[in-house]
Amino acid sequence: xxxxxxxxxxxxxxxxxxxxxxxxxxxxxxxxxxxxxxxxxxxxxxxxxxxxxxxxxxxxxxxxxxxxxxxxxxxxxxxxxxxxxxxxxxxxxxxxxxxxxxxxxxxxxxxxxxxxxxxxxxxxxxxxxxxxxxxxxxxxxxxxxxxxxxxxxxxxxxxxxxxxxxxxxxxxxxxxxxxxxxxxxxxxxxxxxxxxxxxxxx
Amino acid sequence: xxxxxxxxxxxxxxxxxxxxxxxxxxxxxxxxxxxxxxxxxxxxxxxxxxxxxxxxxxxxxxxxxxxxxxxxxxxxxxxxxxxxxxxxxxxxxxxxxxxxxxxxxxxxxxxxxxxxxxxxxxxxxxxxxxxxxxxxxxxxxxxxxxxxxxxxxxxxxxxxxxxxxxxxxxxxxxxxxxxxxxxxxxxxxxxxxxxxxxxxxxxxxxxxxxxxxxxxxxxxxxxxxxxxxxxxxxxxxxxxxxxxxxxxxxxxxxxxxxxxxxxxxxxxxxxxxxxxxxxxxxxxxxxxxxxxxxxxxxxxxxxxxxxxxxxxxxxxxxxxxxxxxxxxxxxxxxxxxxxxxxxxxxxxxxxxxxxxxxxxxxxxxxxxxxxxxxxxxxxxxxxxxxxxxxxxxxxxxxxxxxxxxxxxxxxxxxxxxxxxxxxxxxxxxxxxxxxxxxxxxxxxxxxxxxxxxxxxxxxxxxxxxxxxxxxxxxxxxxx
Numbered sequence: 001x002x003x004x005x006x007x008x009x010x011x012x013x014x015x016x017x018x019x020x021x022x023x024x025x026x027x028x029x030x031x032x033x034x035x036x037x038x039x040x041x042x043x044x045x046x047x048x049x050x051x052x053x054x055x056x057x058x059x060x061x062x063x064x065x066x067x068x069x070x071x072x073x074x075x076x077x078x079x080x081x082x083x084x085x086x087x088x089x090x091x092x093x094x095x096x097x098x099x100x101x102x103x104x105x106x107x108x109x110x111x112x113x114x115x116x117x118x119x120x121x122x123x124x125x126x127x128x129x130x131x132x133x134x135x136x137x138x139x140x141x142x143x144x145x146x147x148x149x150x151x152x153x154x155x156x157x158x159x160x161x162x163x164x165x166x167x168x169x170x171x172x173x174x175x176x177x178x179x180x181x182x183x184x185x186x187x188x189x190x191x192x193x194x195x196x197x198x199x200x201x202x
Numbered sequence: 203x204x205x206x207x208x209x210x211x212x213x214x215x216x217x218x219x220x221x222x223x224x225x226x227x228x229x230x231x232x233x234x235x236x237x238x239x240x241x242x243x244x245x246x247x248x249x250x251x252x253x254x255x256x257x258x259x260x261x262x263x264x265x266x267x268x269x270x271x272x273x274x275x276x277x278x279x280x281x282x283x284x285x286x287x288x289x290x291x292x293x294x295x296x297x298x299x300x301x302x303x304x305x306x307x308x309x310x311x312x313x314x315x316x317x318x319x320x321x322x323x324x325x326x327x328x329x330x331x332x333x334x335x336x337x338x339x340x341x342x343x344x345x346x347x348x349x350x351x352x353x354x355x356x357x358x359x360x361x362x363x364x365x366x367x368x369x370x371x372x373x374x375x376x377x378x379x380x381x382x383x384x385x386x387x388x389x390x391x392x393x394x395x396x397x398x399x400x401x402x403x404x405x406x407x408x409x410x411x412x413x414x415x416x417x418x419x420x421x422x423x424x425x426x427x428x429x430x431x432x433x434x435x436x437x438x439x440x441x442x443x444x445x446x447x448x449x450x451x452x453x454x455x456x457x458x459x460x461x462x463x464x465x466x467x468x469x470x471x472x473x474x475x476x477x478x479x480x481x482x483x484x485x486x487x488x489x490x491x492x493x494x495x496x497x498x499x500x501x502x503x504x505x506x507x508x509x510x511x512x513x514x515x516x517x518x519x520x521x522x523x524x525x526x527x528x529x530x531x532x533x534x535x536x537x538x539x540x541x542x543x544x545x546x547x548x549x550x551x552x553x554x555x556x557x558x559x560x561x562x563x564x565x566x567x568x569x570x571x572x573x574x575x576x577x578x579x580x581x582x583x584x585x586x587x588x589x590x591x592x593x594x595x596x597x598x599x600x601x602x603x604x605x606x607x608x609x610x611x612x613x614x615x616x617x618x619x620x621x622x623x624x625x626x627x628x629x630x631x632x633x634x635x636x637x638x639x640x641x642x643x644x645x646x647x648x649x650x651x652x653x654x655x656x657x658x659x660x661x662x663x664x665x666x667x668x669x670x671x672x673x674x675x676x677x678x679x680x681x
Contacts, residue, residue, distance in 0.1 A: 016526075016527065016530070017403075017503075017527055018403045018404070018503045020503075020639070020641045022620070022639070022641040022642070022643060022644050023641060023642055023643065026643055026647065027620060027621060027622045028647075030244055030622060031244070031273065031286075031288035031289060031291075031292060031622070032247075032288070033247035033248070033251070033291060033292060033295045034247070034248060034251060035248050045642065045643050045647050045648075050629060050647070050648070075404060076403055076404035076407065076437065079403060079404065079437065080339065080639060080641060081338075081339055081620070081639075082245065082337055082338055082339040082353040082354065082355055083245065083355075084245070084248075084355035084356040084357060087355070102404060102407060104404070104407065104437065105407065105408065105437070105439040106339055106352075106353050106355060106439070109354065109355060109358060110355035110356075110357065110358075113355060113357035113358065114357065162223075163222070163223055163231055174357075174361060174369060175256070175258070175360065175361050175364050175365065178233065178361065178364075178365045178367060178369065179258075179364065179365060181219070181220065181233065182365075184219055184220055184233070185219055185233070185235070185261075185365060185366060185367055188219040188220075188235055189235065189366065192216075192217075192235065195471075196468070196471065197464060197467070198329075198460045198461060198464035198468050199237060199332075201264065
């Protein structure tokens with residue numbers, strides 16, 4: 001996992017509420033057995049028409065937005081299906097952070113497991129950025145160490161869970177970290193199954 | 203004086219291996235022990251590949267069961283191969299992973315195959331007080347048994363298989379109290395759809411949602427499964443109902459249910475599975491069952507719903523923020539502002555999914571279909587929730603009612619709920635569907651989905667347009 005320290009790039013605006021993971025990564029891209037090739041599927045039905053031609057109105061097809069590294073998004077982004085393919089696709093497309101007001105639960109966990117930074121701002125703090133990014137490609141710098149978004153008009157501080165921040169900055173192997181606690185898990189399991197023998201054979 | 207604990211916190215507390223951030227209670231990150239998981243062929247392959255690459259073993263293979271459900275065909279004759287090369291490869295890799303890692307897999311030829319969240323209750327593998335995490339958002343279904351169930355992504359599946367734990371953030375708690383009794387023709391599906399409309403698609407986000415009240419406790423376990431299943435559509439990560447005697451009766455005699463000699467001891471532990479009278483919830487909502495009427499969605503988010511006697515909203519009469527989303531949804535759905543919902547004509551009808559394809563759902567639909575015919579020009583299919591449900595329905599003769607009415611009687615799978623197999627809407631086609639999501643493109647690129655109860659799907663199939671099931675009950679063929 002690529003550590004996230006300071007990232008700069010263009011931000012694009014997708015202000016609609018409830019953008020779900022079916023829209024982020026449609027079903028026809030879910031039939032692999034590896035994580036590859038998902039940049040092509042990202043927002044597929046919004047990006048391309050039925051004949052596979054880019055829709056010129058879609059934000060990421062407009063001039064200056066194709067290399068976006070940030071998306072400014074509406075409430076409850078990532079709702080619906082648990083498919084981690086949505087997050088893999090965003091990362092493979094080059095997106096490093098989503099800046100919104102709220103994110104769905106499973107999507108939040110999937111993002112954390114793949115080094116995709118999710119930032120939640122109050123709606124009135126997000127609105128000026130959203131308006132600017134809807135008008136023109138908006139250059140931003142996101143500094144995770146400093147907890148700060150910098151743009152031409154100034155800087156915005158943000159709050160983030162300390163553990164999430166540390167994990168993003170170091171790119172930790174979460175399974176390895178948990179397996180280092182194997183003795184604790186084993187001891188828990190022994191007591192738990194002794195109390196609930198009906199679960200001992202699983 | 204400290205207040206009592208909620209059912210959710212009791213279950214999480216008992217499965218906590220250790221806190222990971224020094225907190226105990228709200229805001230806590232913890233290592234959470236997972237009792238059981240169910241795997242499917244499309245969200246698990248990369249997890250197994252990760253284990254292979256790192257040379258990691260499974261912590262407890264017997265705590266996992268695999269079921270093929272998402273990509274398989276529902277054609278009446280079963281076959282382990284698939285005409286779809288990618289689907290065939292996913293199924294084959296899934297079986298290979300089962301063999302190599304020692305996990306039992308129900309393939310499409312297995313007599314117990316079906317949709318994962320129908321299969322686990324079918325075989326009696328869900329019981330009160332468990333924590334079940336699985337690679338599918340509708341894992342919330344198991345709340346109907348008083349178990350914490352939640353969906354996880356593929357990276358967390360890999361973590362779970364290697365450690366029997368997930369890194370877990372304790373949720374806030376919400377209680378939805380639904381008192382009173384349901385009017386005839388109104389079902390559990392209508393109750394959860396009404397709640398989603400009331401609190402919105404993210405109304406329970408970040409919360410474990412416990413359902414309580416007379417109307418919930420009067421429901422059977424399968425109705426509670428419908429409620430808990432769809433709670434994820436208002437953002438709830440976990441749904442719960444206090445387990446009662448109905449749950450114990452439902453579990454009894456199923457092939458992988460608790461062994462009778464353990465039952466007395468288990469029931470002593472399960473007796474504490476309820477929220478204490480003085481437990482405080484972070485949020486409380488209420489809904490009166492008698493106010494609920496048959497529901498349908500008109501838009502592309504599950505909260506864009508109305509009662510069947512209502513109309514498509516008119517964006518001109520809404521505040522700008524809401525008008526934009528409404529206009530976009532109506533446009534995608536090919537509807538006209540202010541048109542009556544029961545004037546909307548359909549091309550397809552689908553009864554299936556982990557929300558509404560259990561035996562009681564098929565009975566509800568069959569009561570409407572008996573002695574009636576699907577309207578000309580409507581293609582209607584039913585995919586029973588599992589092969590077990592399919593056999594049970596056939597034993598009652600329900601298959602003949604469906605086929606006589608003109609429904610196709612299919613095999614089991616997720617099918618047209620998410621259309622990963624060949625059960626797909628063509629662009630512009632409109633479907634009355636007993637499923638859980640009406641997202642853009644959910645049932646096929648350009649397809650249009652109206653969510654409703656199985657009986658409402660049957661009514662719509664007969665009329666050829668969205669219809670009020672209450673107009674049918676009085677004139678049923680048996681009446």
